Amino acid sequence: MSAQASGPAADVPRARRAEVPEATVARLPVYLRALHALAETGRTTVSSEALASAAGVGSAKLRKDLSHLGSYGTRGVGYEVQELVFHISGALGLGQRWSVVLVGVGHLGQALAGYGGFDDRGFRIAALLDADAARVGDVVAGMPIRSLDELDEVVREEDVSIGVIATPAEAAQDVCDRLVGAGVRSILNFAPTVLQVPDGVDVRRVDLSNELQILSFHEHRKATLAEVSA
Amino acid sequence: MSAQASGPAADVPRARRAEVPEATVARLPVYLRALHALAETGRTTVSSEALASAAGVGSAKLRKDLSHLGSYGTRGVGYEVQELVFHISGALGLGQRWSVVLVGVGHLGQALAGYGGFDDRGFRIAALLDADAARVGDVVAGMPIRSLDELDEVVREEDVSIGVIATPAEAAQDVCDRLVGAGVRSILNFAPTVLQVPDGVDVRRVDLSNELQILSFHEHRKATLAEVSA
């Protein structure tokens, strides 16, 4: 309660870099993937129309999104693929390699460990951890499983900034607390629980059952509408 | 181009049932899970404040969300847990059992097949399919893997309405086309690709790499801000 009431970003110079809207941030990885795919086909240049369609969005939205990063297109021509890749990667902070620790090495954990998505760009699995002593020492995707007790050590030594939780629901909050305690401030949670975390920690949740239920809602609605109009 | 220009839901009676906003729909499964957890602890009644906190949202948002389904609370008291479960389940269409076909039985597919999240409530895996002939016949999570060629048959006979794609990226669009061809109109895609689908088909995408990149953005921003203020 010292200085002023500390609004968020209270002391950022003056509108230094306009904030990138959250909805835009969530789409940047999609654009990035589409651009990589285009690059592989040899395309060097792409219009907002073409890129938008590859990414499954409207072209106006795409242009507005990109405009938040800067002005990297050429009127009458389009965007240079490599240049856009560079700027989007930069905005996402993929210039540096982030170290990730994966906790919980069941089927899901193994799927994640084996998934190209990590090495892919910018991410590196620093360690696989599991609470089950019987599994410690097993090798998965070329890495030995280590004990959950080594968490602090791993986070410190490998400079881990992202934790991925792929444990059963019951264990997730405890693992989360330990991650936060070790200094991890970004967490990707695959366990079907809402994690309670202190301010400043960022959690993203991926939940199969949620997604199915959302699809269910829409199926249900379609079915109900069909009935009504019959 | 016969009748009028066919806006969406052009001929729904008159405001029959107010539309539930998409953002609300996406949160209903979270509330549902929190309610089930509360029920297990023996709670029979809960305030918007308590439920909101368990679900990780603000209480005003929760109340507004629930108000779209109806008026099921009691002022001065709160909500009856079981009653809310009933109404949310109803809104989500979980009254009926939806049949799901899972395509691609690698590590991820196995993780999904073994995940409680299906049987949990309302969903039933009708079949596991894989394109790899060598895997056909193997038993996973108590079910035999069948050939992808049986897709049409499975969808028809088991009345499948939801398809889950857990194949490598290269195969995803083809599998998607087959699902749509077989009549499936709701798809959950775990492959890292944007699927192209005709109107009326609903796709939800879950992508590890995307989520990591979004976290990366925020880490990057935190780091940059810290630097500036130093």
Place this chain on the structure above:
DNA sequence: TTTTGTGAAATGATTCACAGCC
């Protein structure tokens, strides 16, 4: 007194439509 349900206000996101530039 407590806690819901909800108009009204504020904020955020998307879409439109076109001026500006190549």
Place this chain on the structure above:
DNA sequence: GGCTGTGAATCATTTCACAAAA
């Protein structure tokens, strides 16, 4: 002539704040 970048308009979502109900 074609395509980007962006104000202005629209639409959606969140938050506020309080009257009404138990």
